[in-house]
Amino acid sequence: MSDNKSFTKSIIYDWILPILAAIVIAYLINTFLLFKVYIPSESMKPTLNEGDQLFVTKVYDKNKIKHGDVLVFYSHELQDLLIKRVIGLPGDKVEVKDGNVYVNGDKLDETYVKHPSKKPGSFVVPEGKFLFMGDNRANSNDSRFWKDPYIDGKDIRGKAQVRVYPFNKMGWIK
Known part of the structure; x- marks a missing residue:
């Protein structure tokens, strides 16, 4: 009987508790620190390609967002x-x-844009909002085409940091 209790304790302490702790830690990291995204289209080519997978860090301070940051947001x-x-x-x-x-009034030096678009547009970004465009301007459904071209700061989820797949292109996002 004592061996059975000892075996049960061993299973709980050696297997169940570490697995539960790992699940809780993974949940907390995914909820508050970073998450993984899959790139479904060519709108950010050549910076990001269809099928790429990235780690994205959560953005809490919208005042730290800069021109040129690659962000994940909800439309x-x-x-x-x-x-x-x-x-x-x-x-x-x-x-x-x-x-x-x-x-x-200042022209952006966009070395990351390889396929520009001739579609013109004029925007004044309201307070608390942001304007986004894809790097593949000729093939990107971005702010220039939306009814409401601005994304509210509360809808910004995170900043793209590192490509993790494909492995031969693994590295920081610029």
């Missing part, structure tokens, strides 16, 4: 999580003309 209009590059911060005036983007 209420499209009812989906998207990943795009921040082009406009709250209060920015953004002009898109002849394939170039100007923020507050």
Whole structure:
């Protein structure tokens, strides 16, 4: 009888508790620190390709978001999580003309854009909102095409940090 109790205790302490602790820790990390995303389209090519998988860190302080950050956010209009590059911060005036983007009158040096689009646009980003575009401008359903081109700061989920798949392209996101 004592051996049976000892065996049960051993199972609980050696297996069940460590497994439960690992599940709780994984849940907490996924909820509060980082999560993994899959890239479903070519809208961020060449920075991110269809099928890439990334680790994304949660964004808590929206004031730390900078032009050029690659962020994951929820679009209420499209009812989906998207990943795009921040082009406009709250209060920015953004002009898109002849394939170039100007923020507050300054032309952006967008070396990451390999396929520009000729679609023009003019935006004044409201307070608390952000303007996003894909790097593959010729093939990106982004702010330029949405009925409401702005994403509220509360809908920003995280910042893309590192590509983890495919393994031969593993590395930090620029």
